[in-house]
Amino acid sequence: MRIIYFIILTCFIVSSCHSQTENKGMNNMEESKLNLSLLFYPSRITKDVVYSIDIINDDLLIKTNRRAGNKEYRGKITDTQSTEIKQKVSALTEKYDRSELFAFGAWGCILKVDNQVYYIDNYFRFTPRREIKGMQPLPSTPEEIKQLIDYIVGLSPIPIILFSFS
Secondary structure (H helix, E strand, O other), X not given: OHHHHHHHHHHHHHHHHHHHHHHHHHHHHHHXXXXXXXXXXXXXXXXXXXXXXXXXXXXXXXXXXXXXOOOEEEEEOOHHHHHHHHHHHHOOOOOEEEOOXXXXXXXXXXXXXXXXXXXXXXXXXXXXXXXXXXXXXXXXXXXXXXXXXXXXXXXXXXXXXXXXXX
């Protein structure tokens, strides 16, 4: 009789430990989920988002407003792309706020990770800014932000064209 109780107790302990291991694995998966937004808008007019790219887990949603043709794309990202994005996000060391910069005809950009703004710039360009004689050069986009934005924009089948507003 003792042997039967011992066997039942052992089975109970083993199954209890196994379910705890599964729960830990599920928690690790929960922690590694993606929630990322990239927004492009006319400088200082954050409510007029022309292009938005959202990545939630493996879902990719790209929207454009009427200025860019009212387009929408829904798709999936691969595990490789998800891993690449997570690596680039983990390289972000600090938040960058360049919302004080402004120029007519320029673009603004907001990068949000887990609903926290990591980068905001009201004078954003994909190409390097030129130094204008007699003026101080504008600060350039940090390399880790530039790489992440370039990678995310590269996922879009809808062309992201930052045209002039003037």
